[in-house]
Amino acid sequence: MRNLFAFVALFVLVITLSGCGAAAQPSPTPEPTDAPTLEPTTAPAVGDAERGHQIFTKGLNESPPCTSCHMAADVNFGFSLGPNLVGIAQRAATRVEGLDAAAYIHQSILDPHSYVVAGYRDIMYPDYSKYFDEQDLTDLMAFLMTL
Secondary structure (H helix, E strand, C coil), X not given: CHHHHHHHHHHHHXXXXXXXXXXXXXXXXXXXXXXXXXXCCCCCCCCCHHHHHXXXXXXXXXXXXXXXXXXXXXXXXXXXXXXXXXXXXXXXXXXXXXXXXXXXXXXXXXXXXXXXXXXXXXXCCCCHHHHCCHHHHHHHHHHHCCC
16 A cells, blocks of 8 residues: 555656746847838739730630720710720729729729619629739729720
8 A cells, every 4th residue: 555655646746747847938039130120011013004905805714805895995976885984094083982093993893883884784794803813903904094
């Protein structure tokens, strides 16, 4: 019995001491330097209007081209399901309060049901966000801003 008592006492002692390891030492604090810290920045995407023209006329990634519904012609006649996009940069800035031309065009492509031009039906293709990445949108917008 004495051996059992000694064994249990030793076991309890070992368990108790195993939790008493050395405390973790904090990482040394780096010395301050006079070098400026650089904050990560996101540069605005630059649009390629020529590539945007290709997206406008041919579509991208199996999405329909914009010309399926929109004209981009400086004429006062013709048929299109959506508004003629000549001069869109000037009109877009006045369509929705609080949105500049670029923000309005971006919203119109990705969320076409949020604003529908008077005289047109709410039938714009709603899934461009599935086919276009941000650079595709930037390129398309660069083209539209040239009209």
